[in-house]
Amino acid sequence: MSKGWTGGSTRQWRRTRAAVLEQNQLDTGGRCTVQIPTICTRWADTVHHTKGRAITGDDPAHLVASCTPCNLHIGDPQTHNPACPLCAQRPSNALDPEPRPMTWW
Ligand SMILES: [Zn+2]
Ligand SMILES: [Zn+2]
Numbered sequence: 001m002s003k004g005w006t007g008g009s010t011r012q013w014r015r016t017r018a019a020v021l022e023q024n025q026l027d028t029g030g031r032c033t034v035q036i037p038t039i040c041t042r043w044a045d046t047v048h049h050t051k052g053r054a055i056t057g058d059d060p061a062h063l064v065a066s067c068t069p070c071n072l073h074i075g076d077p078q079t080h081n082p083a084c085p086l087c088a089q090r091p092s093n094a095l096d097p098e099p100r101p102m103t104w105w
Pocket of ligand 1: 032033034035036039040041042043066067068069070071
């Protein structure tokens with residue numbers, strides 16, 4: 001992830017983000033899936049990297065639809081306070097979804 005790091009919006013990233021938001025629209029009607037109490041607007045308008053962009057890049061398996069306040073609050077999950085009182089109040093169904101298996105053996 002050293003080459004091309006701009007911290008901003010590449011064309012590929014915009015496409016990935018749009019796909020995540022589109023899928024979330026189908027799955028939840030467009031709700032924020034992070035749902036941090038007191039700051040969440042409830043409606044996803046961006047995408048959050050659940051493991052940190054430095055770890056997984058823009059792998060859609062580790063992306064969730066998020067509202068901007070939730071995304072900004074967590075920032076990089078690797079450095080976010082693990083004892084954060086706001087995050088501790090998140091509803092259990094808002095935890096990171098398990099990756100969906102593509103095949104069943
Ligand atoms: Zn939110
Ligand atoms: Zn937090």
